[in-house]
Amino acid sequence: MAGGGELMPFLVNVLLQVCYAGMNIISMLAMQSGMHPLVLVAFRQIFATMAIAPFAYFLEWRTRPKITLPILFQIFLCSITGATGNQLAYFVGLKNSTPTIGCALTNTLPAFTFILAVIFRQESVGIKTKAGQAKVVGTIVCVGGALLLSFYHGHTIDIKESSIHWTYAENMEKKNSLSTDQGNPILGPAFLIFSSLSWSLWFILQARMNERFPAPYTSTTLMCFMASIQCGIIALIPKHDISAWSLADPIRLIASLYAGCVCSAIAFVLISWAIQMKGPLYVSVFSPLLLVIVAMSSWALLGEKLYVGTALGSLLIVMGLYAVLWGKNKEMRQRSDFKNSESTKLDDVGMVEKDDLELQFNAKSNGNYVVTTRQEKQQQEK
DSSP, X not given: OHHHHHHHHHHHHHHHHHHHHHHHHHHHHHHHTTOOHHHHHHHHHHHHHHHHHHHHHHHHTTTOOOOXXXXXXXXHHHIIIIIIIHHHHHHHHHHTSOHHHHHHHHXXXXXXXXXXHHHTTSSOOOTTSHHHHHHHHHHHHHHHHHHHHHHOOOSBOOOOOOSOOOHHHXXXXXXXXXXXXXXXXXXXXXXXXXXXXXXXXXXXXHHHHHHHXXXXXXXXXXXXXXXXXXHHHHHHTTOOSGGGGOOOSHHHHHHHHIIIIIIIIIHHHHHHHHHHHHOHHHHHTTTTHHHHHHHHHHXXXXXXXXXXXXXXXXXXXXXXXXXXXXXXXXXXXXXXXXXXXXXXXXXXXXXXXXXXXXXXXXXXXXXXXXXXXXXXXXXXXX
């Protein structure tokens, strides 16, 4: 069980990054087909609510705690930060920049989360300990590797082209290259940075939510439902015509279903569980893997070339990720050993007090009692 308890959060977080990589590719194709990012996010929340609601009802309707106004307010804050703010800002930023810049700036997430977790006292720096130093250095190396992978190409790595090509994606890329709309080089990155900050704040709020309301399916359903209303109202302002909300194009429907069911409904539940198991910093530090997965997927599906910067950045990401995981694991083991040692000390103290204070009552013929300790009785028996 111990090995499984360590392995499962790791596998879940890696799987989540694979799912997010697929969402980046499919969502970008949907927006290139003419789908507005605000409409995409609104459909994402609607489909997420529909997907997760049955699980919340059948799995938690008997065991979930009472839903109070403070709990609803906290879920509302989670919907603002983790769904509405994060996703709207990300897709608007992605629309006004490139997938490479989008993935790169997303990798500021571990740094933001680490800083916020320290501020809200969910993580301790412990800079004088090896575990604390590993977390700090690992976070910096992760972000540095992600930025290197994004902004430095270098020479092309001499490897053969992938035999896998997605014709539809290649055609959409050619069509988009002919478009005169190249986005906003300032507005796009600004939205992406805000998205990352909003997402890291959700990690902190969700950690508190797990303590006060341990019902992940119900909290995810309510959060997605609130986000559906929020995103729907925001999307209706610029896109109130019916044609903008059409899902007749298959790529729009697939992108909405995939983003909603997989990357919102399932992902929110898995992330909530992972935060409860390992904490917010552990979850956020996996985000740099997204860059590696996107780079490999782009090479395999779109025939993009791999560069020296991609290889070096990927190596730094893996090294930084390992450092943070090692530091976090060492910190948790130290806490566990400390708790076990404290428990053992309390048990030993209790046994000593019991032995020293155990009273033996020896009856005499006159009806009086003589009180002796256990040690005195043992000496008398000798």
